Amino acid sequence: MLIKIKRSWELPDSAATDEAFFRDRRRIAKGLAAGSILAAGFGAGLTGGSRAARAADDPTADLYPVPRDEGYQVDRALSDESDVTSYNNFYEFGSHKQIAEAAQALELRPWQIRIDGLVEEEKTLDIDALIRAMPLEERVYRHRCVEAWAMTVPWTGFPFAELVKRAKPLSKAKYIRMTSLADEATMPGIRAGWYPWPYTEALTMEEATNDLAFLATGLYGKPLPKQNGAPLREVLPWKYGFKSIKSIVRFTFTEERPVGFWEEIQKSEYGFWANVNPDVAHPRWSQASERLLSTGESVPTRLFNGYGEQVAHLYKGLETEFGDRLYR
Ligand SMILES: Nc1nc2c(c(=O)[nH]1)N[C@H]1C(S)=C(S)[C@@H](COP(=O)(O)O)O[C@H]1N2
Ligand SMILES: [Mo]
Secondary structure, three states: OOOOOOOOOOOOOOOOOOOOOOOOHHHHHHHHHHHHHHHHHHHHHHHOOOHHHHHHOOOOHHHOOOOEOHHHOOOOOOOOHHHHOOOOOOHHHOOOOOOOOHHHHOOOOOOEEEEEEOEOOOEEEEHHHHHHHOOOEEEEEEEEOOOOEEEEEEEEEEEHHHHHHHHOEOOOOOEEEEEEOOOOOOOHHHHHOOOOOOOEEEEEHHHHOOOOOEEEEEEOOEEOOHHHOOOOEEEOOOEOHHHOOOOEEEEEEEOOOOOOHHHHHOOOOOOOOOEOOOOOOEOOEOOOEEEEOOOOOEEEOOHHHHOHHHHHHHHOOHHHHHHHHHHO
């Protein structure tokens, strides 16, 4: 069993806020003030309230809702919030869709994000300072799971490129690997499973800095629910859903292409690229159509999930090298 208990991002040198990372002084001041109030609140909660009561108080809740960027509208109706928050894939809490209740055990604070590997300076960031420093916006995106269900969701978050810029990667960095929290105490999937935890995913620097690549902190104008990958998850709308890794604790810049969780489990079914393509079947089912959450309607799947104009250029010429591996 491959279980990772030690969290390598929990370093003694972890500073609450890294000023060099957050250049905007005004935002830093706001973040720190809120942080101190939060610290006081947590202290009171520990002696008084239940864990559930404390979890309900998201320290970034005051930031929501944020204005929608109308440049990212799509031509189909939003899925119902109640479906998006109750039909989930989050294997850390179970290998079925009804994990929302179990996921409430996830402890969201304190939460730190480790940035390491091929960067000018490795860092550990406090999630609240990070979220407050980023330019938040709302984007409506299509989501297509490799299992052939799909949804349409208004995410709140910030461009992945904003994080990459501040991380100051070295020129030899070619890929970014992301790692989810793997906490035996709160995640039954990790205690019970033989999966290669922690969940990891990776993408190229060009993909991560593409305009569509998004890091979500919220959904439907509120902080991200735990079951949807709070406090920080990736959203890559042109790729199958398993690439959109949840509850991220670490971003590692690398020269070698990392092998993700699903690729390690079954390479022939879940490849590194995993770009949505209706013409390349999964070895066990067709990818030609998808079933929409909420309406149950079946609609044709689109190449790059309908985002070809923005991302097709990233894969020019790679067909000869990777063939249909680009699409599963
Ligand atoms: N850490 C982690 N991230 C994950 C998963 C997971 O099991 N664990 N499942 C993936 C899959 S297969 C999909 S379709 C989406 C589902 O996101 P949702 O539950 O918010 O709809 O999360 C992705 N990110
Ligand atoms: Mo998925």
